[in-house]
Amino acid sequence: MDIIISFLGFFVSLIVSILQFLIPNFDGDVVNRSWQYLFFEGMRFTLLLTLMATVLGIALGTVIALMRLSGIAPLVWFATGYTTLFRSLPLVLVIFWFYFLLPYIGAWAWGMDRPMTVGAFNSALVTFTLFEAAYFAEIMRAGIQSIPKGQAAAGYALGLNYRQVMTTIVLPQAFRNMLPVLLTQTIVLFQDTSLVYVLALTDFLGAASKVAQRDGRLVEMYLFAAVIYFIVSFSLSLLVKRLQDRVAIIR
Amino acid sequence: MNYNWNWGIYWQQSPEGTGTYAMLLLSGLQWTIITALCAWVIALAIGSAVGVMRTLPSKWANRFAGAWIELFRNIPILVQLFLWFFVLPELLPKTMGTALKQLPNAPFYIAVVGLGFATSARVAVQVAAGVKALPRGQTMAGYALGLSTAQTYQHVLLPMAFRIVLPPLTSEFLNLIKNTSVALTIGLLELTFRARTMQEYSFQVFEAFTAATVLYLILNVLVVFGARALERSVSVPGYMGGGK
Numbered sequence: 001m002d003i004i005i006s007f008l009g010f011f012v013s014l015i016v017s018i019l020q021f022l023i024p025n026f027d028g029d030v031v032n033r034s035w036q037y038l039f040f041e042g043m044r045f046t047l048l049l050t051l052m053a054t055v056l057g058i059a060l061g062t063v064i065a066l067m068r069l070s071g072i073a074p075l076v077w078f079a080t081g082y083t084t085l086f087r088s089l090p091l092v093l094v095i096f097w098f099y100f101l102l103p104y105i106g107a108w109a110w111g112m113d114r115p116m117t118v119g120a121f122n123s124a125l126v127t128f129t130l131f132e133a134a135y136f137a138e139i140m141r142a143g144i145q146s147i148p149k150g151q152a153a154a155g156y157a158l159g160l161n162y163r164q165v166m167t168t169i170v171l172p173q174a175f176r177n178m179l180p181v182l183l184t185q186t187i188v189l190f191q192d193t194s195l196v197y198v199l200a201l202t203d204f205l206g207a208a209s210k211v212a213q214r215d216g217r218l219v220e221m222y223l224f225a226a227v228i229y230f231i232v233s234f235s236l237s238l239l240v241k242r243l244q245d246r247v248a249i250i251r
Numbered sequence: 252m253n254y255n256w257n258w259g260i261y262w263q264q265s266p267e268g269t270g271t272y273a274m275l276l277l278s279g280l281q282w283t284i285i286t287a288l289c290a291w292v293i294a295l296a297i298g299s300a301v302g303v304m305r306t307l308p309s310k311w312a313n314r315f316a317g318a319w320i321e322l323f324r325n326i327p328i329l330v331q332l333f334l335w336f337f338v339l340p341e342l343l344p345k346t347m348g349t350a351l352k353q354l355p356n357a358p359f360y361i362a363v364v365g366l367g368f369a370t371s372a373r374v375a376v377q378v379a380a381g382v383k384a385l386p387r388g389q390t391m392a393g394y395a396l397g398l399s400t401a402q403t404y405q406h407v408l409l410p411m412a413f414r415i416v417l418p419p420l421t422s423e424f425l426n427l428i429k430n431t432s433v434a435l436t437i438g439l440l441e442l443t444f445r446a447r448t449m450q451e452y453s454f455q456v457f458e459a460f461t462a463a464t465v466l467y468l469i470l471n472v473l474v475v476f477g478a479r480a481l482e483r484s485v486s487v488p489g490y491m492g493g494g495k
Binding site (some may be wrong): 023085088089090091092094096097100101104161191192194195197198205211219220222223225226229230233237 | 268289322324325327328329330331333334337338341342409425428429430431433435436443444447450456457460463464467468473487
């Protein structure tokens with residue numbers, strides 16, 4: 001832990017000196033005072049939300065993609081409606097929707113007579129999972145469709161049932177083929193989590209914004225936040241690009 | 252469950268005194284559309300230029316375009332808007348900064364520029380992909396006819412490239428419409444902001460959000476149909492569903 005702190009500290013002071021070099025009256029002190037709060041409160045929230053929403057979103061998205069391709073009319077309609085609805089709405093509106101809706105849904109599900117207290121993180125997690133599932137579903141649908149039909153047919157010919165064909169033949173390949181796209185969507189999700197700002201939650205941007213407003217240092221905090229977001233997203237996208245090249249060669 | 256539904260709320264007067272709640276939401280929709288259209292003009296202009304640079308033989312043009320795309324794609328749009336709105340006026344020379352802060356309708360102009368620049372990176376990626384999708388022979392044919400690089404792009408490559416990328420550009424435009432809602436954080440009175448206003452005044456949260464949802468869906472459908480009509484009208488016979 002100490003190693004992480006001192007490494008991050010070095011990294012932060014490097015960024016601060018570059019910013020100070022570029023902008024003469026940049027107040028590095030406010031960043032030096034607050035970066036631990038930004039990373040260990042804010043970034044922790046952001047990364048936890050990103051990771052959990054990605055895993056849950058891919059799981060739910062896969063189920064929706066399978067429904068969409070099932071050929072059973074009500075399931076197809078539901079899956080098509082679900083993806084179309086969420087993909088035509090702005091995330092900000094969906095965040096507000098669930099923020100107000102979830103307490104009522106919770107009360108209904110658990111038979112309470114008053115709206116339930118859901119909590120900020122849970123509310124955000126449910127929102128991002130359901131919202132991103134629509135996007136992951138489209139990716140997984142493309143992935144499943146990219147597997148030649150003959151493979152599923154071969155599976156059935158061997159006597160496997162639907163579940164076995166999907167879990168042992170189709171889905172593993174679909175995941176593998178779509179891995180770069182899924183990861184790119186995860187980077188988008190990482191950036192999108194900044195929108196929980198509208199609920200005044202303490203994600204990375206929320207933490208930066210709270211310090212910025214408390215200390216009247218908007219320039220410093222927002223520039224610093226932008227640099228960190230850029231570094232994380234950019235290095236992840238470089239990684240995805242390398243992964244894509246490797247997957248492309250193998251195929 | 253003790254939520255009081257009141258679907259007649261849309262026809263009640265809003266406390267702002269400017270008409271009914273329905274009018275409030277529609278004025279939000281209007282701002283959403285105007286902002287998206289203005290930002291789209293910027294995104295298309297810059298995006299096309301940067302996208303073309305990405306395909307030029309010049310190494311420096313290529314690097315600049317690459318840097319532009321990475322810069323605007325890897326910072327969340329909300330943070331980009333904050334940089335334009337809160338940070339830029341402080342970094343400019345004092346008189347310019349003050350002028351920017353006192354600009355009437357500042358959230359609108361900032362949203363247009365901020366969303367336009369952010370979207371330009373995505374447009375550039377698509378335009379570059381469209382140019383690269385054309386057979387190499389087309390560029391060579393242009394040069395063989397004695398056209399300059401600029402003329403080859405203008406008369407040979409771009410007319411086809413834009414037709415190829417029309418569908419992905421449509422979805423970028425749809426994304427842009429959705430992203431205008433992020434500008435509510437800097438005070439743009441667009442549709443989601445107005446739905447929130449209605450919720451705060453009337454406490455009819457679900458009616459307000461339902462109306463906004465329906466309006467966004469209608470807007471989406473209209474854009475998709477418009478884009479299909481555009482695709483049909485510019486399609487070249489013999490290419491990509493152009494018929495005959």
